[in-house]
Amino acid sequence: MDYGLLLSKVERTSGTRKLTQQDLLYESLRRAILDGDIGHGSRLLATRALAEQLGIARNSVLYAYERLTDEGFISASRHGSIVNRVSTSASTIVARRDGAQAHETRLSLRVRNLPRERTSPDDPTPFRPGVPALDEFPLAQWRASMERAWRTVAPGELGYGNNAGHPALRRSIADYMRVSRGVRCTPEQVFITSGTQASLDLCACMLADPGDSVWVEDPGYNGAKAAFQAAGLRLVPIPVDAAGMAPTQAHWDRTPPRLMYLTPSHQYPLGSVLSLERRWSIIENSVARGAWIIEDDYDSELRHSGPPLPSIQGLAPDTPVIYLGTFSKTMFPALRMGFMIVPASLVNEADEALGEIARQGRVAEQIALADFIDSGRYARHLRRMRRLYQQRRAALVAAIERHMGDLVTVSSDGGGMHLTMRLDAPLRDRDVSAATRAHGLSIAALSTFCQPPAHDAARYNGFMLGYASIRAEDADAVVARLAAVIRAQGA
Amino acid sequence: MDYGLLLSKVERTSGTRKLTQQDLLYESLRRAILDGDIGHGSRLLATRALAEQLGIARNSVLYAYERLTDEGFISASRHGSIVNRVSTSASTIVARRDGAQAHETRLSLRVRNLPRERTSPDDPTPFRPGVPALDEFPLAQWRASMERAWRTVAPGELGYGNNAGHPALRRSIADYMRVSRGVRCTPEQVFITSGTQASLDLCACMLADPGDSVWVEDPGYNGAKAAFQAAGLRLVPIPVDAAGMAPTQAHWDRTPPRLMYLTPSHQYPLGSVLSLERRWSIIENSVARGAWIIEDDYDSELRHSGPPLPSIQGLAPDTPVIYLGTFSKTMFPALRMGFMIVPASLVNEADEALGEIARQGRVAEQIALADFIDSGRYARHLRRMRRLYQQRRAALVAAIERHMGDLVTVSSDGGGMHLTMRLDAPLRDRDVSAATRAHGLSIAALSTFCQPPAHDAARYNGFMLGYASIRAEDADAVVARLAAVIRAQGA
Numbered sequence: 001m002d003y004g005l006l007l008s009k010v011e012r013t014s015g016t017r018k019l020t021q022q023d024l025l026y027e028s029l030r031r032a033i034l035d036g037d038i039g040h041g042s043r044l045l046a047t048r049a050l051a052e053q054l055g056i057a058r059n060s061v062l063y064a065y066e067r068l069t070d071e072g073f074i075s076a077s078r079h080g081s082i083v084n085r086v087s088t089s090a091s092t093i094v095a096r097r098d099g100a101q102a103h104e105t106r107l108s109l110r111v112r113n114l115p116r117e118r119t120s121p122d123d124p125t126p127f128r129p130g131v132p133a134l135d136e137f138p139l140a141q142w143r144a145s146m147e148r149a150w151r152t153v154a155p156g157e158l159g160y161g162n163n164a165g166h167p168a169l170r171r172s173i174a175d176y177m178r179v180s181r182g183v184r185c186t187p188e189q190v191f192i193t194s195g196t197q198a199s200l201d202l203c204a205c206m207l208a209d210p211g212d213s214v215w216v217e218d219p220g221y222n223g224a225k226a227a228f229q230a231a232g233l234r235l236v237p238i239p240v241d242a243a244g245m246a247p248t249q250a251h252w253d254r255t256p257p258r259l260m261y262l263t264p265s266h267q268y269p270l271g272s273v274l275s276l277e278r279r280w281s282i283i284e285n286s287v288a289r290g291a292w293i294i295e296d297d298y299d300s301e302l303r304h305s306g307p308p309l310p311s312i313q314g315l316a317p318d319t320p321v322i323y324l325g326t327f328s329k330t331m332f333p334a335l336r337m338g339f340m341i342v343p344a345s346l347v348n349e350a351d352e353a354l355g356e357i358a359r360q361g362r363v364a365e366q367i368a369l370a371d372f373i374d375s376g377r378y379a380r381h382l383r384r385m386r387r388l389y390q391q392r393r394a395a396l397v398a399a400i401e402r403h404m405g406d407l408v409t410v411s412s413d414g415g416g417m418h419l420t421m422r423l424d425a426p427l428r429d430r431d432v433s434a435a436t437r438a439h440g441l442s443i444a445a446l447s448t449f450c451q452p453p454a455h456d457a458a459r460y461n462g463f464m465l466g467y468a469s470i471r472a473e474d475a476d477a478v479v480a481r482l483a484a485v486i487r488a489q490g491a
Numbered sequence: 492m493d494y495g496l497l498l499s500k501v502e503r504t505s506g507t508r509k510l511t512q513q514d515l516l517y518e519s520l521r522r523a524i525l526d527g528d529i530g531h532g533s534r535l536l537a538t539r540a541l542a543e544q545l546g547i548a549r550n551s552v553l554y555a556y557e558r559l560t561d562e563g564f565i566s567a568s569r570h571g572s573i574v575n576r577v578s579t580s581a582s583t584i585v586a587r588r589d590g591a592q593a594h595e596t597r598l599s600l601r602v603r604n605l606p607r608e609r610t611s612p613d614d615p616t617p618f619r620p621g622v623p624a625l626d627e628f629p630l631a632q633w634r635a636s637m638e639r640a641w642r643t644v645a646p647g648e649l650g651y652g653n654n655a656g657h658p659a660l661r662r663s664i665a666d667y668m669r670v671s672r673g674v675r676c677t678p679e680q681v682f683i684t685s686g687t688q689a690s691l692d693l694c695a696c697m698l699a700d701p702g703d704s705v706w707v708e709d710p711g712y713n714g715a716k717a718a719f720q721a722a723g724l725r726l727v728p729i730p731v732d733a734a735g736m737a738p739t740q741a742h743w744d745r746t747p748p749r750l751m752y753l754t755p756s757h758q759y760p761l762g763s764v765l766s767l768e769r770r771w772s773i774i775e776n777s778v779a780r781g782a783w784i785i786e787d788d789y790d791s792e793l794r795h796s797g798p799p800l801p802s803i804q805g806l807a808p809d810t811p812v813i814y815l816g817t818f819s820k821t822m823f824p825a826l827r828m829g830f831m832i833v834p835a836s837l838v839n840e841a842d843e844a845l846g847e848i849a850r851q852g853r854v855a856e857q858i859a860l861a862d863f864i865d866s867g868r869y870a871r872h873l874r875r876m877r878r879l880y881q882q883r884r885a886a887l888v889a890a891i892e893r894h895m896g897d898l899v900t901v902s903s904d905g906g907g908m909h910l911t912m913r914l915d916a917p918l919r920d921r922d923v924s925a926a927t928r929a930h931g932l933s934i935a936a937l938s939t940f941c942q943p944p945a946h947d948a949a950r951y952n953g954f955m956l957g958y959a960s961i962r963a964e965d966a967d968a969v970v971a972r973l974a975a976v977i978r979a980q981g982a
Contacts, residue, residue: 019670027673034806071800072767086767106781107837108700111844135646143641146855150634155626158823179510182518194685194827197850201692209599210701210723226847232701232723276563276577290597309562315525332649334852336685346598353602356717359688361825364637 003045003054006032022060026067033073033083040085044074110229115222115448125442126478129269129418129466130329136388137332141377142368149368157363163355165192165339166366172373173325173339181297182310183323185341191350192366193358195338196298196326200224200261203322203340204231206353207292208258215260217245219449219460221268224261224296233259237451240267244274247282257291264312265300269420269449269464271413279312286320293321301330301382304390304415318343327369329417330382337369389417395472396465399479407486408462417468420446422461425490429461432489439485441478494536494545497523513551517558524564524574531576535565601720606713606939616933617969620760620909620957621820627879628823632868633859640859648854654846656683656830657857663864664816664830672788673801674814676832682841683857684849686829687789687817691715691752694813694831695722697844698783699749706751708736710940710951712759715752715787724750728942731758735765738773748782755803756791760911760940760955762904770803777811784812790820792873795881795906809834818860820908821873828860880908886963887956890970898977899953908959911937913952916981920952923980930976932969 006028019027032038044050047065051058065081068074074081164170170190177183177190193199200223208214210232216225218237225235236255238247244267245260262282264274274282286293295312313321326338342350372378397410400421408421423429429445436443446460470478497519510518523529535541538556542549556572559565565572655661661681668674668681684690691714699705701723707716709728716726727746729738735758736751753773755765765773777784786803804812817829833841863869888901891912899912914920920936927934937951961969 023670030673030801086771106698106783107840107844108696108698108703110700111697111848114844114847131650134649137646137649139644139646139649146641147638150637153630155628155630158625158628158630158825159622160824179514182521195850195852197848201848205599205721206602207597207599209601212599223847230696230848280577292597310521333651333850334649334854336850336852349598349602353598353605356605356714357602357688357692357721359686359824359827361686361827363825 003028003050006037007054020060021056022063025054025056025060026064029064029068030071030073033068033086038083040083042083043079044081044083046080110232114226114229115451125437125440126470127436127441127443127465127467127482128469129444129464131333131466131469132329132417133385133388133392133468134332136385138377138381142331142372145368145372145377146364149364149371152367153364159361161360161363163351163358163360164188165190165360166363166370168370169366169373170339172370174341176373176378177311177323177325177341181300181323182314183341184314184317185323186344188347189341189344191340191342191354192360193338193340194336194362195328195333196296196324197223197227198358199322199324199326199338199340200227200294201231202354202358203292203294203324204228204233204259205357206350207322208233212258213255215245215247215251215255215257216451217261217263217267218451219269219446220261220451221263221296222449224294225451228259228261235451240270240272242272244272244278245282246278247285252285252289256289257286259292259294260286261294261296262312263296263298265297265309266303266414266416268296268298269418269444269446271411271416271420273309273414274312276309279315283312283315283319283321291320293319294324295321296324298324298326299329299416302386302389302416304386304393313341318345330378330385331369331372335365335369337365386415389468390415391472392467392470392475393419395475396467396470396479399475402476403479403483404486407483407490418464418466420462420464423463425486427486427489429463432486433463435489436482436485439481441482441485443482494519494541497528498545511551512547513554516545516547516551517555520555520559521562521564524559524577529574531574533574534570535572535574537571601723605717605720606942616928616931617961618927618932618934618956618958618973619960620935620955622824622957622960623820623908624876624879624883624959625823627876629868629872633822633863636859636863636868637855640855640862643858644855650852652851652854654842654849654851655679656681656851657854657861659861660857661830663861665832667864667869668802668814668816668832672791672814673805674832675805675808676814677835679838680832680835682831682833682845683851684829684831685827685853686819686824687787687815688714688718689849690813690815690817690829690831691718691785692722693845693849694783694785694815695719695724695750696848697841698813699724703749704746706736706738706742706746706748707942708752708754708758709942710760710937711752711942712754712787713940715785716942719750719752726942731761731763733763735763735769736773737769738776743776743780747780748777750783750785751777752785752787753803754787754789756788756800757794757905757907759787759789760909760935760937762902762907762911764800764905765803767800770806774803774806774810774812782811784810785815786812787815789815789817790907792821793877793880793907795877795884804832809836821869821876822860822863826856826860828856877906880959881906882963883958883961883966884910886966887958887961887970890966893967894970894974895977898974898981909955909957911953911955914954916977918977918980920954923977924954926980927973927976930972932973932976934973 007024047058047061051061069076073086074083169192170187173190174185174187204227212233213236214228214233215236215238217240238245245262311323313319313323323341327335400410407425408423410421413419429447433443433445443463443465446462450460498515538549538552542552560567564577565574660683661678664681665676665678695718703724704727705719705724706727706729708731729736729742736753802814804810804814814832818826891901898916899914901912904910920938924934924936934954934956937953941951
C-alpha cells in the first residue's frame with residue numbers, strides 16, 4: 001500500500017480548499033477502504049511507522065485512526081488497526097446497478113411530460129419574450145434602497161418572518177393594486193411569493209388535488225401548464241378567441257374545472273382581452289360550481305394605450321379569484337418577488353397552509369421594495385418603461401412591415417413586452433423558429449403554446465416576439481436578418 | 492343619484508394613495524354600476540352638468556365616461572350615456588354562492604390533511620427549535636458583503652440567471668462540501684434553491700409521481716412530510732432506533748419506496764446517527780430497487796463533539812442520493828438559501844426540469860454568500876457558533892438536572908441546535924406542551940412528530956427543546972419556569 005500515493009490522490013480531488021494533514025490522511029484512508037484499495041481484514045501500518053513514512057506528526061495519524069475507528073471503518077485489536085468489512089464494496093454497487101433499473105431514466109412522469117421550452121429564460125438572443133429592458137432599470141436607485149433596507153434590519157428579523165410576507169410590503173401592494181387595477185383587498189389578503197411560478201405552485205397545491213381538472217387557455221402560458229402538471233392536475237385546454245378564453249356550455253358540463261387559469265388583461269400569447277361579458281359568465285359559473293379562478297395579471301402595468309380593463313377580482317365583492325402579480329416584468333426577474341391576493345374568506349386557511357409548505361424571510365428585499373413603491377420611484381419607472389416599450393413596439397412593427405409585410409400579419413394589441421404575428425407564407429412556424437435559432441435569433445412558434453403542442457397548427461401558425469430589449473434604432477437591422485432567414489426557408 | 496356621496500365612498504376605500512379626480516370619478520361610477528346602485532338602463536348626467544355639480548373639470552368627466560364606454564359599462568346613445576346590463580349584479584352572485592358549494596371549505600385535501608404545527612416558525616418564545624442565535628450573527632459583515640455584491644452586479648445579470656444558480660456559489664459549495672462533509676461532487680452537481688423546503692418540493696416533484704411511496708423516519712421532520720403530502724405522495728412511516736432509521740425486510744418487500752427521506756447525521760428529532768452498516772444496506776437496497784435517497788444534512792456543520800460521520804452521498808461513487816444542505820441554520824433563515832447536490836447522471840435532466848418548474852435570479856445574494864464562504868468568514872462564524880451552542884446546551888442540561896431531573900431524562904446527542912428528553916412523569920407530552928404554550932414557553936411534544944401523530948405515544952412521550960437562542964446565563968431561570976409548569980400539570 002503506497003500511502004503517499006493515496007494522499008496525493010485525495011489532494012488532487014479536494015478542490016481549491018486546503019485540507020489539514022490529519023484530515024487529508026483520514027480522507028485518504030476512508031476513500032481507500034471504501035473503494036476497496038485496502039481490503040477488509042488488512043492491517044494498517046502502526047501509527048508511529050506511518051507518521052515517519054509520510055513525514056507528518058504522529059498526532060495527525062492518531063487523529064485519523066481514531067476517527068476511522070469511531071465511524072466503524074477500522075477496529076483496534078491486539079494486532080493493530082484492522083479494516084472492517086464496511087460493504088460489499090462500491091464496485092459491487094455499481095455493478096448491481098447495471099443489472100437493476102437504471103436510475104437515469106427514473107425521473108417522475110410528471111416531469112418527463114413537461115412542455116419543454118427550447119431556450120433558457122435568460123437567452124440573450126433578440127426577440128426572447130418575458131425579460132424587461134434590464135439596462136434601463138434604475139439599478140443605482142435600487143442599490144441605494146437595498147442599502148437603506150439592510151441598515152434597518154434588526155437581528156431579530158433574520159428569522160423566517162410572517163408566513164404571508166413583510167407587513168410593509170403587503171400594505172404597499174394592497175394600496176397600489178386597489179388604485180391601479182381595481183382590486184378589492186386589504187393588506188391581509190396579500191401573500192408575498194418568490195414570483196409567479198411560486199404563486200402557481202402554491203395555488204395548485206392549496207386549491208386542487210392530484211387528478212383534478214384545471215382549465216388552461218389554448219394557446220396558453222407553458223409555465224402555468226408546467227406548474228399544474230407538476231402538481232399532478234389534469235389539463236383541460238379551452239380555446240381562445242378575440243375576446244379571450246371561450247368555454248362552451250359543454251366544457252362547463254362535461255369537464256367542469258376545479259381551478260382555471262386566465263390571463264384576462266393580455267392573453268398570453270395572443271394578446272386578446274377577456275370581454276366583460278365573459279368575465280361575468282366565468283365568475284357566475286365558477287361560483288355556482290365551486291371552481292377557483294387564477295387571474296394572472298402579468299403585464300397589465302405595462303400596457304401602452306390607456307389603462308387596461310380592471311381586474312376580474314374586483315368586479316364584485318368576494319369573487320372566487322386568486323389574483324397573481326409579479327415584479328419580474330416591472331422591476332427585474334432576479335428580484336424573485338411576486339404576490340397572490342386571495343379572497344378574504346381564504347386568508348386564515350391560506351396563512352396556515354403556507355406556514356407548512358412554504359417559507360418566507362428575505363426581509364431586506366421586501367422592505368426595499370415597499371420603499372421603492374411608496375416613494376413613487378416604482379410608478380416613475382413604470383411610466384418610463386411604458387413609453388419606451390411603446391416606441392420599441394412601433395419601431396419593430398414598422399420594420400416588420402418594411403422587410404416582411406408580405407410574409408406575416410402583426411396582431412393589434414394593447415402593448416406589454418411582446419407581440420404576435422401570423423405567418424402568411426406556406427411554412428410551418430416550428431421549422432422557421434428552429435431556423436432562426438440556428439442564426440442567433442429566437443422567435444417562439446405559436447403552435448408550441450397549444451395543448452397538446454401539435455393541436456390546431458393551421459390556426460396558430462405564427463410567432464411571438466419579445467421587443468422589450470430591442471432598441472428602436474436596432475429594429476431595422478435585426479428584422480432584416482429575420483426576414484432573410486424566413487425567406488431562405490421558403491426557398 | 493348623489494354623485495358626491497359616491498365619490499366620497501370610493502375616496503374612503505382607496506387606501507393611502509391619492510386618486511386623480513378623473514380616476515376617482517371613473518372608479519365611483521364603475522363601482523356604482525357593478526353594485527347595482529345605478530341600475531341598467533339608467534341615463535348618466537350629461538358631462539357638463541356633472542362637472543358643474545361636482546366642481547371638477549369637464550375633461551375629467553369626459554375621460555371617465557370614455558373609459559366606461561370602452562370597457563362596456565355604458566353606451567353612448569342619442570339620449571346620453573346609458574348604463575349597460577353588465578351582470579345579474581354582484582348581489583345575485585353572492586346570493587347564488589350561498590346556495591352553491593361554499594368555497595371556504597374547498598381547499599385541497601392534501602392541504603387540509605397537512606400535519607399542523609401550532610406555532611409560527613418565528614415564534615420568539617424560549618425553546619422554539621430551528622432558529623439559530625440571530626443576535627450572534629455577524630450582521631455588519633454580511634451587510635458589507637451584500638453591498639460589495641450589489642456593486643458588482645451588471646444590468647445583464649438582473650434576469651432569471653442560470654437554472655441551477657450562480658456559478659460562483661455552486662463552486663464555493665462544492666469545494667466546501669467535499670472537504671467538510673465528504674460529499675463527492677463537481678460544481679455542476681450543485682443546484683441552488685431557496686432552502687430545504689424548496690429542495691424537498693423539487694425532489695418530490697422531480698423524482699416521484701402522485702401515489703408513489705415515500706419512506707419517512709418515524710418520528711420524523713414534519714416539514715418533509717408536508718412537502719411530500721403536498722406533492723401527492725403516500726407516506727410510509729419507518730421506525731427509528733438508536734442507530735437511525737430501521738427498515739425491516741418486510742418494509743423493503745411490501746412497501747418498497749420510490750423515494751426515502753433521511754436525516755442520517757442527526758436524526759430529526761431524536762438525534763441518533765445512522766450507523767455505517769445501515770447506510771450500506773440502504774444504499775444497496777436502493778440501488779437494487781431503483782429508489783432515490785434524500786439525505787437531509789440540516790445541522791451537521793453545527794455538531795459540537797468532533798466531526799460527524801461523512802455523508803451517505805460520498806460513501807461510494809454515484810450513489811442514488813440527493814444531498815440537501817441549507818444556510819438557514821448556519822447563516823440565518825431570512826437568507827432563504829439552500830442547495831441540492833444531485834448525482835452526476837441526473838445533472839442534465841434536473842437542469843432541464845428545473846428550468847420549467849422553478850426560477851432562479853437573486854444574483855447579488857448568491858455572489859455575497861460565495862464571497863462569505865470563500866473568504867473564510869463562514870467557517871469562522873461556524874466555529875464560534877459551535878462553541879456557543881455547546882455552552883448553551885451544557886447550561887441547559889445542567890439546569891434541567893437541577894430543576895426537573897426527576898421528571899425527564901435528557902438524551903445524549905452530538906449537538907446541533909436542539910435536544911430531546913423523555914418525560915418520566917405520568918403525563919402526556921401534548922398536554923404538557925399545550926400548558927407551556929399558555930405560559931409563554933414552547934416545547935414541542937415528541938408524539939407530534941409521529942406518523943400518524945397519535946401513533947406509539949407511549950414510546951415517544953417527551954419533548955424537543957431548541958437551545959440556540961437561550962443564553963447560558965438565562966438557562967436556570969427559564970428552566971425553573973418550565974419545571975413549575977410541568978409540576979403544576981402533575982398536581
